[in-house]
Amino acid sequence: MDPNPPDPPSRRPTLSQVAEAAGVSEITASRALRGRSAVAKDTRLKVENAARALNYVPNRLAGTLAGGASRQVAVILPSLSNIVFADVLKGLETRLEQDGYHPILGISHYDAAREEHLLRDLLSWRPAGLVLARTAGNAATRSLLRAAEMPVVEVMDTDSDVADMVVGFSHRAAGRSMAHYLIGRGYRRIAYIGHDISTDFRALARLDGFKDGLAEVGLTLANTLMLDGPSSVPLGRTGLAQLLATASPAPKAVFFSNDDMAVGGVFHCQTAGLSLPGDIALAGFNGLSIGQALPTPLTTIASNRERIGFVAADHILRSLAGETPPKITRIEFRLVPGRTA
Amino acid sequence: MDPNPPDPPSRRPTLSQVAEAAGVSEITASRALRGRSAVAKDTRLKVENAARALNYVPNRLAGTLAGGASRQVAVILPSLSNIVFADVLKGLETRLEQDGYHPILGISHYDAAREEHLLRDLLSWRPAGLVLARTAGNAATRSLLRAAEMPVVEVMDTDSDVADMVVGFSHRAAGRSMAHYLIGRGYRRIAYIGHDISTDFRALARLDGFKDGLAEVGLTLANTLMLDGPSSVPLGRTGLAQLLATASPAPKAVFFSNDDMAVGGVFHCQTAGLSLPGDIALAGFNGLSIGQALPTPLTTIASNRERIGFVAADHILRSLAGETPPKITRIEFRLVPGRTA
DNA sequence: GCGCAAAATGATGGCGCTGTCATTGAGAAT
DNA sequence: ATTCTCAATGACAGCGCCATCATTTTGCGC
Structure with a gap:
């Protein structure tokens, strides 16, 4: 009984073994x-049979190193807890897969240092392209991106x-x-409820825009609650619940940082017996299907995250094919009037 | 003016350029x-400085090919629309990142053929390990898995x-x-509402188990609605809505294929003015936070998807480190009694 | 048959890195 | 001093594949 048998020599078959089995040269x-250059039909069949018989799986590390471009695309997202980024990833994967590409994933957790580290790490795999939903300005990230020498798409905001x-x-x-919508509906005393905004600068941008919209008619936020x-x-x-317990006078409308938050608001109203939008009006952002399935459909703004991912991947692939996709592609959002505001 | 200037020689710096700049040999x-073997401290500093100055990013394709093991782990999931798999992916990524590994992702869309194709594709990147939530039995997939010669973890079900x-x-x-819980609560006329079950065999397994539980006390499903x-x-x-419109007599309790579906059921009851659980009892599966935030918290079974992903990644990494993690690791589910059943 | 282009195949080298086995030199032991 | 040890460094080969440039074979017109 050999206590430590020599490693079984069952290494994966290589191209040269396939070639030998087929009786042709490696190349x-x-x-x-x-299937790129001319090969006689029966030669091809012989090789294919040999490959199948040996259960050959090509080694793309070697292939990429030797010549071709990688078929991996680095993807950096800030989170996966939020369905929004899962949607983007889904769109990305769908388009990439069509051309035999695969995403290598990194999650930055809204942390600039981690984002930079991820970027370096993922770049070391020499991906063919890079898609990211950035977290914040970061000088090191910027220079890495500019030096990347590959198509780079930033998603989510323009x-x-x-x-x-x-x-x-x-x-x-x-x-x-x-803001325009709520003003048009006659609301004046308007509050905002947001989540941890220090990390999510896109939510912050929405808030800024919301304030701008109010300011255009001389309004300011009646209350702001940052959780x-x-x-x-x-x-x-x-x-x-907290806002209504403390704000006096109570706001007539509340804009939430997104639909998850707003649906929570709806649930509070159901519990507290507040009627929507009579007692209070609520609005969210994202257009999640759950908001639309509520007994009172949520007033929100629909964004098309999956399409953003799909188009981003398409831009990468088209760049690699030598085309020049537009620098800026707007995937339009759409205000969805529900019955909560 | 050269009409076609020679490709700018701005290729990424290689290790040998770093070595030259630092005045040492490549190795x-x-x-x-x-930082593996002994290098004099100031030699190391010289090299590190040179690397930084040149903005050197190692090429892991070459590194992996030459010797080391890849730091990529292939991940195949059936979907990303369902938050459940995004949670698993999040757990995976979190653990992998701790050791500098990254997931390469493939989505099978609950399709066995696509799953097999993905598996081949991802294997061609010579990942260090493989994590998958399989779709269904598939002979080709089985043999590929057995021949993979790397740690393989299947997640979600045992x-x-x-x-x-x-x-x-x-x-x-x-x-x-x-089933035991609902029976214990006194329900006897019980229905099931499921989504497209031909693809989601885990939901089907839950249904089978549910029927088994009913059968133990001599019951069968009063109605089954597959959408x-x-x-x-x-x-x-x-x-x-459809079930209640057609089933007669109406069921007293409904088990849904998962929480998303069950929350929809709750919304119908709110709309139709049905009280929970008096008029009808509802139960889901997954323990999503939204179900717990409802005015009437949803009765459901909590599963810990993120932990499943985390532990799966941990098993991969420990296998690579020479340890032998358990073949079967149960991540317990937990029945969460809400106020809907 | 002959000449020639095009198709089919092959030989060579190298992508960027690391494993393995030297080689060097400085300090410890004698 | 002389040997020995061990830390530090280097030379070399090769991982598996493909680009490039031969070379051979085939087909075809006349």
Whole structure:
């Protein structure tokens, strides 16, 4: 009984083994499997059979190193707890997969240092392109991005200037448009309830735009409640309870940092017996399906996250194909009047 | 004016350029940067400075090819629309990142053929390990997995036998435990509302377990409504409306395929003025925070998806470190009695 | 048959890095 | 001093594949 048998030599078959089995040279086998240059039909069949028989799986590390471009795309997102980024990732993956590309993922947790570290790490895999939803300005990140020498798409908002291309919309404009809507509905005493805004600068941009919209008619926010922690339904629920318990006079309308928060607000109203929008009006942001399934559909702004991801991936792939996609692509948002405001 | 200037020689700096700048040999630079073997302190500093000055980013394709193991882990999930899998991915990424690993992602869309194709594709990147939430039995996938020669963890359910390791729980047992709970609460005329079950075999396993639990006391499902399409809040809402419009006598309790569906059911009751659980009792599965934030907290079964992902990644990393994690790791589910049943 | 272009195949080198096995030199032990 | 040890460094080869440039074979017109 050998106590430590020599490592089983079951290494994965290589291209040269396939070539040998097929009775051709390595390079011919390579061409046959990739189908790029001319290979006689029965040569190709021989090679394909040999590859199948050996259960050959190409080694793309070697392939990429030797010549081709990688078929990996680095993706950096700030979070996955928020369905919004999962949607973007889904759109990305869908488009990438069509061309045989795959995302390598990093989550920055809204942390600039971690983002930079991730960027370095992912770049070391020599991806063909890079998609990111950035966290905040960071000098090191900027210079890494500029030096990346690959297509780079920044997603989610169009207010950025670091990347090669941008796909998204202006969160500031979205906030402003909600202000216009609420003003148009006659609301004047308006409050805002947000989650941990120090990290989520896009929510902050919406808030700024919202304030701008109010200012255009000489209004300011009646109350502003900034809560700790990431956005969630429970946080929105307790947030509205807290606001209504303390604000006097009570606001007539509340704009939440997003739909999760706003749905929590709706739940509070259901619990407290407040009628929507008579006693109080609520509005969110994102257009999640849950908001629309509520007994009183949520007034919100619909964004198309999946499409943002899809288009971002498409831009990467088209850049790699030598095309020149637009620098800025707006994926329009849309105000969805519900019955809560 | 050169019409086609020679490609700018701005190729990324290589290790040998760093070595030259630091006045040492390539291999010494390699060691200095990796910090594995003995390098004199000031040699290391020289190399580090040179690397920084050149903005050197290592090429891990070459590094992995030459010797080391890859620091990528292939991840195959059936969907990202469902927050459940985003949670798993989050847990995975969190643990992987701690050791400098990154997930390469593939989405199978509950399609066995696509799953197999993805597996081949991802394997071609020679990842260090593989984590997947499988879709269904598929002979080709099985043999690929067995031949993978790397740690493989299957997540979400423990009813599988293909992978090296398994992290999850028995969906069948979860379904059974919900049956016991509802029976214990006195419900007898019980219905089930599910989404497109042909794809989601875990939901099907829960249903089977649920039926088993009913059978133990001589009951069967009063009604079964299987809806087309992926699970969602709106689908659950229309589903319950449809069931109550057609079933006669009406069921006293409904078990939904998951929380999204059940929340939709709650919304229908709110709209239709049905009181919970007096007029009808509802139960879901997953323990999403939204269900707990409802005015009447949802009765459900909490699963810890993020932990499943975290532990799965941990098993991969420990296997790579030479340890032997358990073959089967149960991440317990927990019945959460709410006020809807 | 002959010449020639085009198709098919092959030989070579190298992508950027690391494993392995030298080699060097400085200090410890004798 | 002389040997020995061990830390520090380096030379070399090769990971698996593909780009480039031969070379051979085939097809085809006349």
